[in-house]
Each structure stands twice: as C-alpha cells, then as structure tokens.
Amino acid sequence: MSLKSILVALSAGALVLAGCSSPPSSNGSANPDEVASEPADIGSYNAAILAAAEPFENLTEQAPTASADTLKSLIQEAGSGAAKVYSSLDKSARANLQNAQTKVNAAATGDDRAGIALAAVEGYRTLVESVRGNTPIPMNVSLLDYAGFRYQADLSSDPARWDDALKAVDFAGQQWAEISSRVADATLRDDFSKALSAMRKAAGERNLDDAHRAVTGELDLVDKLEQFFSQKP
Secondary structure, eight states: OOSHHHHHHHHTTOOBOSTTOOOOOTTTTOOGGGSOOOOSOHHHHHHHHHHHHHHHHHHHHHTTTOOHHHHHHHHHHHHHHHHHHGGGSOHHHHHHHHHHHHHHHHHHHTTOHHHHHHHHHHHHHHHHTTOOSBOSSOHHHHHHHHHHHHHHHHHHSSSOOHHHHHHHHHHHHHHHHHHGGGOOOHHHHHHHHHHHHHHHHHHHTTOHHHHHHHHHHHHHHHHHHHHHHHTOO
C-alpha cells in the first residue's frame, strides 16, 4: 500500500478546491491561535502532507518484521517527514503528531514492534486528516487504509488486540458508508463490503488466520478504490 497514487493525482493538478475555503471543521469558532493559516497553494500543501504521511505508512506496515537497521531508518524517515510539515499543521494535529512520535520512540526503546506499528498508524491518521479541500481520491479512502493498518497492528500484538480490531472495523464501516454510493463499480463495491464483513467476523471469532486474510483483502481493495477514484473524470 502507498499514497503514491494520491500524490500523483495532486501533482498532476487534479485537485478540486472547495471554493478555496478550509474543509468543514468542528472548530468553526476556534481560537485562531489553534488553527493553522490557510496555505496559499492547497495543492502543494496537500502533496507535502501526504508525502509526510507515507513514511508513517511504511513504518506501521514494516515494524513487526523489519530488521533492526531497517526499523531505525524507517523511524528516522517518519521523523524527518513530520518535521517538514509540522509548522503547517494546526495545534491539535501538532500535538497528536508529536504524541505519536513520542510513542514510537518509547516503543522502539523496548523493541515493542506492535507498539511501534500502533503509534505510527496514529501519526499516519493525523497527517491524512490534515489534508484540506476536496481531493481526487477522498480522504475516506486513506482512512480505510488507516483502519486496515490499525487492524493489522492489533493482530501483531501478543496477545492480539481483538476489541481494538473490532473498533477499527467500525471506523472503516463509517468511512465506507460515506463513499460507497460514489463507487459505480458494483463488483468493487460488493467486494469491499464483504471484506469488512470478513474482518468483523474473524475478529469476533478471535480467528487470527482468517483475520490476516481478511485485512490483506481489505488493503488490496483500498488500492483498487484509489485507482477507481483517480480515474474518475
């Protein structure tokens, strides 16, 4: 999995601005000190944010099995990416990103691979939720990635974090409900719904093998969703 297809869409100028305004937010009357100023070029801003998110994606995927040297490099890459965009984030996102990095480093100190993956995936979520305006590939698709990564990280824990895995499926279901009607490919739409059901069933039954298969299928289908939305006129 990667954010490359989204980055390509942005760099190609496919970004559709929502009236050149900030995205809907619950901070409509927030203290201006808590909200980052509107970037002059939202397309470039979003591309930078997603580029910073990609190392967190790589870290959460590879943390459970990476060699010590590779893991160290992945953590450094995530930190470097975060540093490049940190000042452009709003106060809440900065705090969340810093918290994720602190947890990554703490888990790394104890060689807690699942802990690293769980912390990294929250850094990933913080960044993709910081994207502004309307993008060719909806933010919900990246958040479906997040849910799959979170579920995978839960499975890598010992023992597996089944309750949290079910929460990840619930979150995925919410994201899917928001965009499923926009997926004209009936086969893809049906397959994705089935993948979420399989994830829920496996987690409910505490079946590790089935859970791994189900989430692998979900993440593969997220790739197909990215392709579907990137090809829409």
